Amino acid sequence: MALEHADVLRAAHLARLGLDDDEAAHYLDDLGHILTMVDQLQSLDTEGVAPLAHPLETTQRLRADEVTESDQRERFQRCAPAVEQGLYLVPRVVE
Amino acid sequence: MHDTTLTALAAGLAAGEFSSRELTQALLARIERLDGELNSFITLTAEQALDAADQADAARAAGNAGPLTGVPLALKDLFCTEGVRTSAGSKMLDTFVAPYDATVVEKLKAAGTVSLGKTNMDEFAMGSSNENSFYGAVHNPWHRNAVPGGSSGGSAAAVAAGLVPAAMGTDTGGSIRQPAAFCGITGLKPTYGRVSRYGIIAYASSLDQAGPMARTAEDCARLLTAIAGHDLRDSTSVARGVPDYTQELDAPLAGLRIGLPREYFGEGLDPAVERAVREAIGVFETLGATLREVSLPHTHYAIPAYYVIAPAEASSNLARYDGVRFGHRCDAPADLTDLYKRSRAEGFGEEVKRRILMGTHTLSEGFFDAYYKKAQQVRRLIRQDFLDAFDEVDVLMGPTSPTPAFDLGAKKDPVSMYLQDIYTIAINLAGIPGISVPAGFVGGCPAEGRPAEGRPVGLQILGTHFAEARLLNVAHQFQQATDWHLRRPAIAEETL
Numbered sequence: 001m002a003l004e005h006a007d008v009l010r011a012a013h014l015a016r017l018g019l020d021d022d023e024a025a026h027y028l029d030d031l032g033h034i035l036t037m038v039d040q041l042q043s044l045d046t047e048g049v050a051p052l053a054h055p056l057e058t059t060q061r062l063r064a065d066e067v068t069e070s071d072q073r074e075r076f077q078r079c080a081p082a083v084e085q086g087l088y089l090v091p092r093v094v095e
Numbered sequence: 096m097h098d099t100t101l102t103a104l105a106a107g108l109a110a111g112e113f114s115s116r117e118l119t120q121a122l123l124a125r126i127e128r129l130d131g132e133l134n135s136f137i138t139l140t141a142e143q144a145l146d147a148a149d150q151a152d153a154a155r156a157a158g159n160a161g162p163l164t165g166v167p168l169a170l171k172d173l174f175c176t177e178g179v180r181t182s183a184g185s186k187m188l189d190t191f192v193a194p195y196d197a198t199v200v201e202k203l204k205a206a207g208t209v210s211l212g213k214t215n216m217d218e219f220a221m222g223s224s225n226e227n228s229f230y231g232a233v234h235n236p237w238h239r240n241a242v243p244g245g246s247s248g249g250s251a252a253a254v255a256a257g258l259v260p261a262a263m264g265t266d267t268g269g270s271i272r273q274p275a276a277f278c279g280i281t282g283l284k285p286t287y288g289r290v291s292r293y294g295i296i297a298y299a300s301s302l303d304q305a306g307p308m309a310r311t312a313e314d315c316a317r318l319l320t321a322i323a324g325h326d327l328r329d330s331t332s333v334a335r336g337v338p339d340y341t342q343e344l345d346a347p348l349a350g351l352r353i354g355l356p357r358e359y360f361g362e363g364l365d366p367a368v369e370r371a372v373r374e375a376i377g378v379f380e381t382l383g384a385t386l387r388e389v390s391l392p393h394t395h396y397a398i399p400a401y402y403v404i405a406p407a408e409a410s411s412n413l414a415r416y417d418g419v420r421f422g423h424r425c426d427a428p429a430d431l432t433d434l435y436k437r438s439r440a441e442g443f444g445e446e447v448k449r450r451i452l453m454g455t456h457t458l459s460e461g462f463f464d465a466y467y468k469k470a471q472q473v474r475r476l477i478r479q480d481f482l483d484a485f486d487e488v489d490v491l492m493g494p495t496s497p498t499p500a501f502d503l504g505a506k507k508d509p510v511s512m513y514l515q516d517i518y519t520i521a522i523n524l525a526g527i528p529g530i531s532v533p534a535g536f537v538g539g540c541p542a543e544g545r546p547a548e549g550r551p552v553g554l555q556i557l558g559t560h561f562a563e564a565r566l567l568n569v570a571h572q573f574q575q576a577t578d579w580h581l582r583r584p585a586i587a588e589e590t591l
Contacts, residue, residue: 003456011455015410016417016432017448018440027452033510034453038399041469044476051471052478054301054331055287055526056560061330075194081424088419091430 003032096121098587101166101260101314108155108165115148115155115165119209122167126211126258129586132239135252137172137230138180139212147209154207163321164207169262171250172213173220174200174305175294183296184216184228184246187422187442197294198329199263199305199322206321214262215249218444219413220270220298222246223515224506227446232503236278236584237550241500244274250308251278257587261309261318265295267302268401269495269519272531275308276495276553279533281570281580282308283315286560287526288333290319291326299408300331302401302523311580312532312570316340319563335561343564344571349383351569352488358394359493359518371535371552372494378576379492379569389488391480396473397521398513403457403470404524409447410454416442449509478525485559490569494518495531495553499538522557529557530566533579551582 008028012019019027073086082089096104096118107113123141130136144167151165175181175193177200182188196204203210217227225233225248233248235241236256243252247264251274254262264271266284275282283306290305297303307318320341325334355376360369380386418424418438425441428434443451457466484491497517506512522529534554554573558566574580 007456008452011452011459014459015414015451015455016435016439017443017451018436019448027449030449030509031453031456033508034402034449034513037510037513038402038457038466038470040399041396041403041473042465044393044396044473046469046472046476049472049475051468052475053471055478055524056331056333058288058331058333063327072194076420079191079194079421081418081421090419091428091434093431 003028003035097125097257098583099260100310102311102317104260105162105166105317109160115151115209116145118165119144119148119167119211122211122259129256129589130258132586133234133236133252133256134231135215135233135249135256135258136169136212137182137184137215137249140179140210143179144209144211147204151207151209161207162317165209167209167211167259168203169211169214169250169253169259170200171216171247171262171264173216173265173296174263175296176200176210176213179213181213181296182229183220184218184230185442185444185447186229187416189229189423191421195294198291198326200294202322211259214247214253217246217248218447219296219409220246220265220267221409221446221450223269223273223512224501225249225274226503227444229444234503235500236586238500240502241550242277242503244277244500246270247308248274251275251280251282254278254280254308254310255584255587257583261307261314263305264308265303265305266523267298267405268523269516271306271308272495272519272529272553272555273516275531277500277551279551279579279582279584280308280310281312281315281530281532282306283319283530283563283566284522284528285319285323285563286528287523288331289323289528289561289563291324291329291332293326293328297412299405300412301408302405304523311574312530312567313341313344315530316344316567316571319567338564340564340567343568346568347383348379348569348572351379351384351490353379353384353386354389354484354488354491355386356391356394356484356491356493357388358391363497363514363517364494365498365537367537368494368498368552371537372554375534375554375573375577376492378573382572382576387488389484389491391484391521393473393476393480394521397477397524398517400470400473400477400524401520402453402513403466404474406450406454407458407467408454410451410458413447413451446509474524477521481525481527481559489558490565491557493555495555499550499552518555527557527560528563528566529555530570531555532570532573533582535579
C-alpha cells in the first residue's frame with residue numbers, strides 16, 4: 001500500500017504533530033521504507049487466527065467501585081507549564 | 096571497590112569492610128571523573144544518594160539490614176523518581192520532576208538500595224543504539240567510537256565501566272538484552288507482567304517490561320527478587336508469588352534440553368558472532384545439557400509485526416504530551432491546536448516523531464485491519480512458535496544480536512537499525528523472559544592498543560513464561576564455567 005504525501009500530513013494532523021512540507025517529504029521517504037518492510041506481513045495467511053492483544057491473555061481485574069485516590073492536585077500541578085488557582089491554563093477556546 | 100559484583104559488595108557491606116557512604120562516595124567520584132567520556136548518566140543525584148547511604152548504614156547499625164541494604168545502583172531515566180528529573184531522554188520531559196516513584200523504585204528504596212542517578216537512553220526507549228537521546232549519544236566503554244546499544248545504553252555502559260554494580264533497564268524489543276550484549280554485561284528481561292510497569296514512562300504497553308542489568312546472573316537474581324511481584328497499580332502485573340531467585344542458581348544442568356532455533360543462525364548473522372555463540376553453547380554440553388535444533392517458523396515476521404504494534408501503542412501512549420499538564424510547552428501559542436502541534440513538534444525528536452506518524456497512520460481509518468489486526472494475528476503465531484518449542488526443550492539459545500556493537504553513526508536509515516533487533520524482538524511479542532550473558536569477543540582494535548579482545552558478544556537464553564529462575568540458573572552455571580563476564584574494558588580498571 002503506497003503511502004502518499006497527504007497520508008503523512010493527515011497522520012501528523014491526527015497526532016497533533018506540527019510538520020511542514022519539507023519534513024513531511026522526509027518522513028514520507030522513511031515511512032515508505034518501513035511500510036515496505038511491514039508489508040511482508042501480507043504474504044502470511046492468517047485466516048481464522050484470532051488477534052493477540054496481550055501476551056498473557058489475562059482478563060481485567062475488577063474491584064469494588066470505591067474511591068481509592070486522594071486529592072493530590074497541588075502536587076501534580078507543580079509540574080504543569082501554566083496553572084492558576086488550581087486550573088490548567090490554555091489558550092482561549094470559546095470566544 | 097568498584098571493580099566487583101553487586102553480590103560481593105553486599106557481602107562487603109554485611110561484613111563491615113566498608114560503609115554504604117564510603118562505597119557511594121567512591122562510585123560518585125568515579126562517575127564525576129570518568130563519565131565525561133561515556134555520557135552514561137543524564138542526572139546524578141549525589142545528595143539523595145548520600146542521604147540514602149546514611150540511612151542504609153543506620154539501618155545496618157540497628158540490625159535491620161536486608162540483602163541489598165546500602166548497595167548502590169542506577170536507574171534508566173524512564174523510571175519515575177519522586178523529586179528527581181525524569182526525562183525519558185527527551186526534550187519533552189527535560190524539566191519534568193516526577194511527583195511519585197515507580198513501583199520498581201519504591202521497592203528498590205524499601206530494600207535499602209542507593210540510587211546514584213538516572214542513566215541515558217534512547218528517547219522514550221525508541222532505539223537500538225542510544226543515539227536518539229536528547230542528551231547526546233552514549234559511548235561504549237570498550238570502544239569509544241562504538242554504540243553501547245539501546246535503548247538502555249546508559250545503564251549498560253555505566254555497569255560495564257564500573258561506575259555502578261547494577262542498573263535498572265527496560266526492554267520493549269531488546270532494550271535490556273542488546274545493550275547488555277554490546278557492553279559485555281548480563282541483562283534480564285523478565286516475563287511480561289512479572290515486574291510492575293507502574294511509574295515507568297510508557298512506550299508500548301503490551302511489550303514494555305523492566306529488568307536488572309549487572310555483571311552476573313547472580314546479581315540479576317538478587318535484583319529481580321527485589322523488584323518482581325504483583326502490583327494493584329498495574330492491571331497487567333501478574334498475581335503470582337515471587338520466589339527467591341537465588342535459590343535455584345546452583346542446580347546442576349545435567350539433562351537440560353537446549354533448543355537452537357535454526358532461524359537464529361541464518362542469513363545476516365556475523366560469522367564471528369556465530370562462532371563465539373556456538374562455542375559458548377558447547378560449554379553447556381560439557382555441563383551435561385543436550386542440544387537439538389528447533390524451528391521458530393515465523394521469526395521472519397517478528398520485526399514487521401513489531402513495527403506495527405509498537406508504534407501503534409506508542410502513538411496512543413504519547414498522546415498525553417500535550418503541553419498542558421506537564422512537559423514541554425511552546426511559546427505564545429495562537430490557539431489550542433497550535434499549542435498541541437508546536438509543543439509536540441518542538442519536544443519530540445526525529446525517531447519518536449517517526450513512530451508516532453507510523454502508529455497514527457496504521458491505526459487510522461482504512462488501514463487498521465491491514466496493519467494492526469494483521470500484526471496482532473501474526474503475534475499469536477509468533478507466540479505459538481515459542482510455546483511449541485518449549486514443549487520439546489527447556490530453554491532456547493542463540494545470539495542476542497547479529498553483530499557486535501557497531502560504530503556511532505553507522506546505521507543511518509531506520510530500517511537497517513530496526514533489523515538489529517531480529518533475535519530479541521519476538522520475545523517481547525510472545526511475552527517470554529530472556530537473558531543475555533557475555534559469551535566472548537570478536538574482532539580486535541589494535542589502533543587503540545588493545546589487540547586481544549575486541550567487542551563483546553552476547554549469548555541469549557530464552558525460557559517459557561515465568562521461567563526466570565531457570566534462566567538465571569542456566570546463566571549462572573555458564574558463568575561458573577567461563578570468565579567472559581569478568582572481562583573489563585580499560586576504563587573499569589582505572590582507579591582514582
